[in-house]
Amino acid sequence: MRGLQTLSTVLLAVAAQGKYIVPGGRWRDTEGNLVNAHAGGVTFDEKSGKFWWFGEHKIEGQEEGGGVSVYSSEDLATWEAHGLALEPIEGHEYISPENVIQRPKVVYSEEADQWHMWWHADNSTYGWLLQGLATSDNPAGPYTFVDATAPLGNWSQDFGLFTDYKDGRSYALYSNGDSVEGRDIYLSRFNDNVTALEDVVHRFPKFDLEAPTIIQTEKSYWALMSHKTGYRPNNVVAFRADSLDGPWSQPWIVAPLNTRTFNSQSGFSLRIKGTKKTTYLYMGDQWDSNSLWESRYIWLPMEIDERKKTLELAWHDVYDLNVKTGEWKPVKGKTYTTGKAKTNGEAYKQEANFATDGVILTGIYGNDSTVTFEGIEGTGKPQWVSFYYQNIDDMGFGDQPQGSPDRIGGPWQLRRISSVVVNGKTENVETLYQRDSHKGIILSTPLQLTLEKGRRNTITVGGLYNGVDYKGADLDRIVVYPSEK
Numbered sequence: 001m002r003g004l005q006t007l008s009t010v011l012l013a014v015a016a017q018g019k020y021i022v023p024g025g026r027w028r029d030t031e032g033n034l035v036n037a038h039a040g041g042v043t044f045d046e047k048s049g050k051f052w053w054f055g056e057h058k059i060e061g062q063e064e065g066g067g068v069s070v071y072s073s074e075d076l077a078t079w080e081a082h083g084l085a086l087e088p089i090e091g092h093e094y095i096s097p098e099n100v101i102q103r104p105k106v107v108y109s110e111e112a113d114q115w116h117m118w119w120h121a122d123n124s125t126y127g128w129l130l131q132g133l134a135t136s137d138n139p140a141g142p143y144t145f146v147d148a149t150a151p152l153g154n155w156s157q158d159f160g161l162f163t164d165y166k167d168g169r170s171y172a173l174y175s176n177g178d179s180v181e182g183r184d185i186y187l188s189r190f191n192d193n194v195t196a197l198e199d200v201v202h203r204f205p206k207f208d209l210e211a212p213t214i215i216q217t218e219k220s221y222w223a224l225m226s227h228k229t230g231y232r233p234n235n236v237v238a239f240r241a242d243s244l245d246g247p248w249s250q251p252w253i254v255a256p257l258n259t260r261t262f263n264s265q266s267g268f269s270l271r272i273k274g275t276k277k278t279t280y281l282y283m284g285d286q287w288d289s290n291s292l293w294e295s296r297y298i299w300l301p302m303e304i305d306e307r308k309k310t311l312e313l314a315w316h317d318v319y320d321l322n323v324k325t326g327e328w329k330p331v332k333g334k335t336y337t338t339g340k341a342k343t344n345g346e347a348y349k350q351e352a353n354f355a356t357d358g359v360i361l362t363g364i365y366g367n368d369s370t371v372t373f374e375g376i377e378g379t380g381k382p383q384w385v386s387f388y389y390q391n392i393d394d395m396g397f398g399d400q401p402q403g404s405p406d407r408i409g410g411p412w413q414l415r416r417i418s419s420v421v422v423n424g425k426t427e428n429v430e431t432l433y434q435r436d437s438h439k440g441i442i443l444s445t446p447l448q449l450t451l452e453k454g455r456r457n458t459i460t461v462g463g464l465y466n467g468v469d470y471k472g473a474d475l476d477r478i479v480v481y482p483s484e485k
């Protein structure tokens with residue numbers, strides 16, 4: 001395998017670009033379009049010195065049918081779009097716009113000197129549960145469909161792909177569906193040229209999990225998976241083992257409870273071996289079932305302790321990753337709490353012992369009941385601003401009584417939407433999506449805003465229509481980050 005082993009040498013040539021990684025933000029490619037590559041994977045190519053990101057291309061108003069998009073980057077933060085790597089073909093048995101083409105992953109097959117794309121291939125009702133293969137002579141594609149097969153005769157739903165950096169062998173990870181006979185996760189070894197599976201290495205039995213990925217450290221293998229709650233996020237769990245064939249540990253929850261893994265689902269992970277440090281990135285999807293194409297990405301460094309045998313995710317609004325050295329550091333921002341906020345209309349400050357100042361800004365509604373943070377320092381250039389909020393809908397909203405947490409089957413709303421206006425300029429309304437948290441759980445969503453240079457900026461937050469209501473979520477504080485270099 002000519003992937004990550006030699007990453008450090010190749011990356012010496014790559015200049016640091018000073019672009020930040022901002023989990024949950026609207027990520028834009030170099031042309032300004034939203035990065036549209038969901039439930040995918042990132043592969044490093046030594047020849048081009050680039051990371052290649054493949055993912056499901058989502059079309060507005062459509063669940064399936066978009067094919068697989070591909071982007072390239074030298075720093076994992078600046079992404080150039082290369083269109084579709086795998087284009088749906090009208091009338092094709094396996095890759096028509098009506099087929100499921102999900103969770104694509106690409107690996108370089110040294111033996112075949114080709115790039116191999118694998119994915120969950122299915123019909124629209126998930127009746128086939130196959131794995132698709134398409135190949136290309138270069139990472140960007142276009143990829144040519146080869147076949148869709150039942151792996152070792154079994155079913156395959158959510159698909160993951162892992163390559164062991166020590167021996168270059170690749171493995172498929174797949175849940176074998178929702179039927180009573182299924183509900184396992186399989187870890188199976190590919191043949192040398194990554195054209196078919198050879199044998200089952202391990203079966204995670206009856207946990208009924210999905211969206212699997214494996215990250216490898218010097219000593220261990222760590223498998224991350226989510227529970228099965230559709231596009232609603234849940235507690236991602238991890239297992240650890242010394243060897244891929246086990247024994248594997250009991251699973252544990254990787255992120256703080258009640259954050260639903262910071263509203264994300266597992267799916268991929270990346271080892272970045274730099275000259276000074278090895279960083280392990282969790283690459284999750286923040287699905288937005290109200291508009292799948294607007295779904296976002298939660299990428300966070302994993303905190304791994306080999307001695308304690310733990311892997312944890314901690315939140316960072318904004319961080320700076322240097323893929324050359326492997327180092328990363330959180331970017332420091334300036335915090336403005338409720339003391340800096342003025343309430344308008346029926347918005348008010350309510351006692352909340354979990355809030356930063358002991359009060360939270362609530363009653364935010366429409367255009368008149370708003371809150372305004374004052375005295376905000378800006379740079380005059382775009383900068384990320386994180387809004388820390390509480391959304392207590394618990395996915396029951398509108399005609400659902402509150403207090404029905406994670407109510408399945410209900411007309412639950414994934415998010416409230418607030419309006420954000422800088423310096424009273426109502427002609428520029430930014431939309432801030434505030435996903436469900438839980439009662440007393442404060443999460444954050446970033447927006448990129450342009451403030452004026454100096455300390456006299458105001459930021460006003462109101463409520464925008466989210467399909468049900470004009471309520472904004474409750475606010476705890478905002479944090480303003482420096483502009484990217």
Ligand SMILES: *[C@@H]1O[C@H](CO)[C@@H](O)[C@H](O)[C@H]1NC(C)=O
Pocket residue numbers: 123124125126127128
């Ligand atoms: C998908 O495949 C299954 C199994 O062959 C079949 O029962 C089902 O009707 C198919 N769905 C569609 C929409 O054709």
Ligand SMILES: *[C@@H]1O[C@H](CO)[C@@H](O)[C@H](O)[C@H]1NC(C)=O
Pocket residue numbers: 153154155176181182184
């Ligand atoms: C797939 O594996 C499960 C056990 O994980 C087994 O019960 C089932 O029969 C297998 N299905 C097929 C089609 O081989």
Ligand SMILES: *[C@@H]1O[C@H](CO)[C@@H](O)[C@H](O)[C@H]1NC(C)=O
Pocket residue numbers: 111112191192193195
């Ligand atoms: C891959 O290897 C298998 C044997 O392991 C062989 O049968 C097959 O023809 C090879 N395919 C390619 C595309 O090299």
Ligand SMILES: *[C@@H]1O[C@H](CO)[C@@H](O)[C@H](O)[C@H]1NC(C)=O
Pocket residue numbers: 365366367470
């Ligand atoms: C807020 O203002 C906008 C634009 O003037 C208007 O379209 C919208 O209906 C208003 N919303 C409410 C809740 O009053």
